[in-house]
Amino acid sequence: DTAVSQTPKYLVTQMGNDKSIKCEQNLGHDTMYWYKQDSKKFLKIMFSYNNKELIINETVPNRFSPKSPDKAHLNLHINSLELGDSAVYFCASSQGANTGELFFGEGSRLTVL
């Protein structure tokens, strides 16, 4: 029973398309995150929600829009995809916003052609 699951695991699409990645956690955690990992493996925070409220909104293009319909779900929608959006996107969750003890999903590898 996967704790943090994200779909799809792989996504190949053309420039200009709109795509979504979904994330669900069954740990009962209050806080969820989206991280981007580039080709050099650097992990960068994008967004965080605590109890469905946005608490971290890093400098990302506004083509990226997170949505948290409830505490257990955090989706990421990306409009007008660009080549530079190619990366692995990780969803994570934690018990609260003040802990660094994150549980990560397996990642969604996005390739923009």
Added chain:
Amino acid sequence: GQQLNQSPQSMFIQEGEDVSMNCTSSSIFNTWLWYKQEPGEGPVLLIALYKAGELTSNGRLTAQFGITRKDSFLNISASIPSDVGIYFCAGRPPNDYKLSFGAGTTVTVRA
């Protein structure tokens, strides 16, 4: 987020060796953590540290929260092939939700 300097960037080690990696920051942190990422997987938490000077072990792994609160190190003793992966340090400053990650140390073990 804060900039973390993690070193070394990569290491080739002999099976059975002890290895060490560290992370430094220009500002103080309240929490230091170490994660490991294997190919095709997300990072997994290894050790979390909450107090300056704290030394914590998890099996063959030992990590310390530096006394200045600006650094941490991770030791792996008697390395084995399954220690292969990328090890990330991470830290959280006071009064900040954001967790900053180091650039990672890639460990390759020679049998």
